[in-house]
Amino acid sequence: MSREQLSQHVLREDAELRLNQQGRAQAGAQPQPQPLPHAENPQRLLHELQVYQVELELQNEQLEAARAWIEAALASYTELYDFAPVPYFTLTRTGAITETNLAGARLLGSERSRVIDKRLGVFVAESDRPRVAACLKSLFATQSDAHCEATLVAKDGTRRTVEMSATLANDGESCRAVLVDVSERSAREHQTRRLADAFTLAPEGMFLSDQHGIITDVNHAFSALTGFAHDQVLGQHRRMLFCESRSPGLDEDITHGLALKGSWSGDIWNQHRDGAPYRVAAHIGTMRDSSGAQCCVTRFSRHD
Secondary structure: OOHHHHHHHHHHHHHHHHHHHHHHHHHOOOOOOOOOOOOOOHHHHHHHHHHHHHHHHHHHHHHHHHHHHHHHHHHHHHHHHHOOOOOEEEEEOOOEEEEEOHHHHHHHOOOHHHHOOOEHHHHEOHHHHHHHHHHHHHHHHHOOOEEEEEEEEOOOOOEEEEEEEEEEOOOOOEEEEEEEEOHHHHHHHHHHHHHHHHHHHOOOEEEEEEOOOEEEEEOHHHHHHHOOOHHHHOOOEHHHHEOOOOOOOHHHHHHHHHHHHOEEEEEEEEEOOOOOEEEEEEEEEEEEOOOOOEEEEEEEEEOO
16 A cells, blocks of 8 residues: 555544544434445435545645644744854855845845845955855865855945855755854954064064973074074973073072062073073063963073
8 A cells, every 4th residue: 555545544534533423422322324335325425425524624634734834844944044143145156145144134234135136245355256256166066065264345344254164055056155254263363473473583582481491482583593493492491591600590580580570581691502602681571372371481682
């Protein structure tokens, strides 16, 4: 028996059961006469019509229940999509926006009705438009998820850095894209790069050390002043740079000053890699690294 035949059979049984219940309710405890087994019998025809009517009623109830479920699911989906905090977009191959949620419209700085059918590139900084176009082209060509970073420019000139992640839709002709505002993260990364450049390219010798005095990084000027290459000092204690014969107890003095004031300044006699002593003006300050651990930044320049 096929699934459709089984469904019809179950529906027929349910209709017969409901009709019998209705008959008993109407007639009370009086038994109902059984229809004759002949199709021409009027009672049998009436019974069949009644059963068919109940089948239609049951089908209508099922359709009403299905419609209520679909409406509830649609309402739930609409609420989930429209009011999601993450901007969602549906884009064509050319990057035209066919659908977006409220967060997406806010991200673009416009009403939702005003962004539909416009290309996403209209809202992207001109310098980043080729990157977005290449991202979409790769997505449809490889049918693999694509990612890129771009800058959005609002009407008022506000710029936001977003990270776009796109996946191919089932129809193969459109894609679903999520745009996440990463402006703060991008600004932090930019600031970190600037600080790293300032450290690396500073004219003074500089090195980082942990709270125990172990050197973790040096800049270019450090190697020029001390003669030690980057790899020769990493993991070594800062006292390796001192000329111990001219600066006895210096490391203990520095540790004490950092503990009391958080910084130390003074002249230090260092020893060059070739063994020659030289005097530098140094400043050591404490700070916290990305993990929250205390570290030290040492700046020094050679006395003339």
